[in-house]
Amino acid sequence: MQTPDKPGGPPRRTFLAGLAALGAGALLSRDGSAAQTKAAAPHRIDVHNHLGPPSYIADLGPKVVARGIQEWTPAKAIEDMDKAGVATSITSISPPGVWFGDATAARRVARGSNDYAAKLASDHPARFGMFVNLPMPDIEGTLREIEYGMDTLKADGIVMFTSYGDKWLGDPAFAPVFEELNRRKALVYTHPISANCCRNLVPNIGDGAIEWGTDTTRAIARMVFSGAAARYPDVHIIFSHAGGSMPFLIERFVNMAKAPQLAAQFPEGFVGVAKKFYYDTAQTSNPAAMSALKKVVPVSQIVFGTDFPYRTADEHVKGLKECGVFTPKELRGIDRENALRLLPRFRT
Amino acid sequence: MDAHPSRRELLASLAALGASALAQAPASPRRIDVHHHFGNPAWVALTNVKKMSGYQTWQPYTPAKAIEDMDRGGVAVSMLSVTTPGIWFGVDAETIKWARELNEYGARLVSDYKSRFGLFAALPFPNANACLKEIEYAFDTLKCDGVGLLSSYSNRWHGDPAFAEVFRELNRRKAIVYTHAQVPDCCQSLIPGVSDITVEYNTDTARTIISMIESGRAAECPDIKFIYSHGGGTILALPGRFLGQQASAANLAKQAEPNSRLGQLRRFYYDVAGSNNPIQIDALKKLVGTSQIVFGTDFPFGSAARIAEGLQTCGLTADELRAIDRENALRILPKFKT
Numbered sequence: 001m002q003t004p005d006k007p008g009g010p011p012r013r014t015f016l017a018g019l020a021a022l023g024a025g026a027l028l029s030r031d032g033s034a035a036q037t038k039a040a041a042p043h044r045i046d047v048h049n050h051l052g053p054p055s056y057i058a059d060l061g062p063k064v065v066a067r068g069i070q071e072w073t074p075a076k077a078i079e080d081m082d083k084a085g086v087a088t089s090i091t092s093i094s095p096p097g098v099w100f101g102d103a104t105a106a107r108r109v110a111r112g113s114n115d116y117a118a119k120l121a122s123d124h125p126a127r128f129g130m131f132v133n134l135p136m137p138d139i140e141g142t143l144r145e146i147e148y149g150m151d152t153l154k155a156d157g158i159v160m161f162t163s164y165g166d167k168w169l170g171d172p173a174f175a176p177v178f179e180e181l182n183r184r185k186a187l188v189y190t191h192p193i194s195a196n197c198c199r200n201l202v203p204n205i206g207d208g209a210i211e212w213g214t215d216t217t218r219a220i221a222r223m224v225f226s227g228a229a230a231r232y233p234d235v236h237i238i239f240s241h242a243g244g245s246m247p248f249l250i251e252r253f254v255n256m257a258k259a260p261q262l263a264a265q266f267p268e269g270f271v272g273v274a275k276k277f278y279y280d281t282a283q284t285s286n287p288a289a290m291s292a293l294k295k296v297v298p299v300s301q302i303v304f305g306t307d308f309p310y311r312t313a314d315e316h317v318k319g320l321k322e323c324g325v326f327t328p329k330e331l332r333g334i335d336r337e338n339a340l341r342l343l344p345r346f347r348t
Numbered sequence: 349m350d351a352h353p354s355r356r357e358l359l360a361s362l363a364a365l366g367a368s369a370l371a372q373a374p375a376s377p378r379r380i381d382v383h384h385h386f387g388n389p390a391w392v393a394l395t396n397v398k399k400m401s402g403y404q405t406w407q408p409y410t411p412a413k414a415i416e417d418m419d420r421g422g423v424a425v426s427m428l429s430v431t432t433p434g435i436w437f438g439v440d441a442e443t444i445k446w447a448r449e450l451n452e453y454g455a456r457l458v459s460d461y462k463s464r465f466g467l468f469a470a471l472p473f474p475n476a477n478a479c480l481k482e483i484e485y486a487f488d489t490l491k492c493d494g495v496g497l498l499s500s501y502s503n504r505w506h507g508d509p510a511f512a513e514v515f516r517e518l519n520r521r522k523a524i525v526y527t528h529a530q531v532p533d534c535c536q537s538l539i540p541g542v543s544d545i546t547v548e549y550n551t552d553t554a555r556t557i558i559s560m561i562e563s564g565r566a567a568e569c570p571d572i573k574f575i576y577s578h579g580g581g582t583i584l585a586l587p588g589r590f591l592g593q594q595a596s597a598a599n600l601a602k603q604a605e606p607n608s609r610l611g612q613l614r615r616f617y618y619d620v621a622g623s624n625n626p627i628q629i630d631a632l633k634k635l636v637g638t639s640q641i642v643f644g645t646d647f648p649f650g651s652a653a654r655i656a657e658g659l660q661t662c663g664l665t666a667d668e669l670r671a672i673d674r675e676n677a678l679r680i681l682p683k684f685k686t
Contacts, residue, residue, distance in 0.1 A: 166538070168539060195538075197534050197535050197538055198534060198535065201503065201505075201532075201534055201555065202505050202507070202555055202558065202559045202562075203507075203508070203559075203563075204562060204563070205558055205559065205562050208589060209558060209586065209589050209590055210551070210554055210555055210558060210582075210586060212589075213582065213585050213586055213589070214547065214551045214582065217547050217551075217582075218538065218539060218542075218547055221539055221542045221546060221547055222539050222542065225539075225541050225542050226540075226541060241588070242585075242588075244585060245547075245550070245551065245554075245582035245585035245586070246585075247585065247627055248550070248579075248581075248582050248584045248585045248627065248628060248631065249546065249547060249550055249582065250625065250627055251622060251623070251625050251628075252545060252546045252547075252549075252550070252622070253546060256542070256543065256546050283588040283589055284588040285588070286587055286588050286591075286595035286596060286597070286600075287595075287597050287600060287634045288584055288585075288587055288595070288600075288631040288634050288635050289585065289587070289588055289631075291627075291630055291631065291634070292584070292585075292627045292628075292630070292631050295626060295627045295630075296627065315593070318596070319596055319597075322596060322597040322598060323596075323597050324597055
C-alpha cells in the first residue's frame, strides 16, 4: 500500500501546484498556513472531504475518476486543512462510487478503499476519520462491509449515496441496511449522485450543477415520507450541500406533510422531521443557501463541509464568515461543536 | 430551538397560507399578476378526461371566478397563460390546434374584460416551425403581450438547438417570454408517495434557466424579457455550484458583468407564486434583487389574496412590496400603466 506524504516530498507537479495555491506571500514562511490562521488553533471538523485511494483510481480508471481525485494526495489534503484551521477531516469516496452493476467488483473496490482510508486515519491520528464506503445496493455485501468497517476498522460512520439506480434512501429495498445502522446508532453521511432518471439531461451541463442538489432533496423526501426517518430514529443522517434544493422547496414539503392522508403521521409537520437531520456547508457557504437553511433548521444541525479536493476549506471558512448569516457563536457550532455531538472521539 | 426566531417566522407565514385569506381589499386594485392560468372549455374538459395533474381544480373554470379572485386580492390585471401539462401530447397537428384555439379564447377574454387580462400566448412546442407560425398570428393578429412556455418539452430544455429559431424570432420581437414549471419526461413518478409537484416541478425551472444561459441563448437574445415562475424554482439553491465564487457575499454585493451567469440571472424576472415565503424571497433579494421580483398567483391553484398575505410576512418594505405588486411588472408591460 502506498504510504502517503513520506520523505522525498510530493511529485514536482504537485509541488508547483501547491506553490501556486499558496501564493507568493506564503513562500516566505516554512509553513504557508501560519500567516493565515495564526490566531486559531486548528479546530474545524470537515465532514465532507473526499479521498482518492490508489486502488480505487486503478480499479475505475482515469476516464471515470475525476481529475481532482486522481491528483489527490494526503499531503495536499493536509495542506488544505492546515490553511483553513481544519483539525480533522472525515473522508469518503465521491461519485461515481464503487457500484457499476457487479457486486463482486463493488465489494472489492469498497474494501480496498476502506482499508486505505483506515490506514490514512491511523497514519495521521486525529487529522483524518473515515466513513465506510459501501457496495450498495448489494445488501449482503453492504451488511458485511458495515461490520468490517465499524468493528474492525473502527470507522466513524458510513457514507451512502442519495440514490442507487432508481431507488432513494428510505426505499424499502434498503430496510435491512437501515435496521442494522439503527441498531448500531450509526452516523450516516450522505452524498448526492446522479440517479438513473437524471444523467446527462441538459446538453453540456454536468450533473453536479443541477441534478446532485436535487437528488439530495429526493432522498430527504423519500426518508421523510416513506416513514423511514421515524422508523430508524437512532440513525443520525448528514445531508450534503445544505440539503440540496430542499430549503427552497420548503413550502411544497410543508404543504405535503399537511395533506389529509399524511397529517396524522407528521404532528410536527415536515420541519419536525427535517430538523433532526444534519446538513453540511459544502459548496453552499453563500448567503442564499445559508440563510435559507438557517430558516428551516436550527443552527445546531449545520456542520462544516468543504468538498475537498473539488473546493477548498479556505473558501468555505471565508464564505461562512462573510455570508452574514451567522453569529460568531453559531460559527463555532458549525465549525466544530455540532459535529462533535456526532463524532465525540475527536473531542480534545 | 423553539426560540429560533426566523424559523418561527417561517412557520407563521406558512400557517398563514392555510388560514382564511383576509388581506385587506385595497382601495383600488393595483397588482399585476403575471402567473395566472386559463383554459378554454375544451381544454378544461380534456384535463378531466385525462385526469391530468390538478384537473379537479379546473372543474369548472369560468372567467368570472378569475375576476372574483382578482378583485378579492387587489389584482388589476392578470396575464393569462396555459399551465402544465400544456398542450403537447405527442401529435403535432393536435398541439397546433390546441395552441390556436386557446390563444383565440384567451384573446377573447382580453377583449371581453377590458383591461383586466393580458395574454401570454401558448406555442405548439416542440415543433419549431409551428411555433414560428403561431408567434406571427398571436402577436400580429391577436396582439398578445408575450408567450407562455413550459420549462421543457420531451426532455428538451429551452437552450436546446432545436428551439433556437423560436427564441431568435421572439428576440426580434423583443417579446416577453413567460416560463412555467413542468414535470419533464425524465422525472415523472420517481418516488412512491411523493408527488411530482413537491420536488420535480421547481427543479425543471432551474434546468431550463441554466440551459438558456449555458447554451448561450440568453446572451444571444438580449431583447427578450424572461419571467420564470415560482421564484425561479430551485435556481436559488444552485448558486454555490452554478456561480462558484461569484456567489460570495462580496461578489453578490457588486454589479454583475452583463453576460456573466449572475448578470443573466439578474436580468430575468421571477414571480412569487408558491414562493411567497421568507426563504425564497430573501434568497431572491440576495441573488437578483427586488427589482426582478414580480407578483404571481398561480390562479386557479393559488389565490391572489393569499399570495398578497404571504408577501406581508417576508420582511419587505412598503416600497419593495409596491415594486413587486406592480411597478416591476410595468417596466416590461408598460401598456398597463394607468
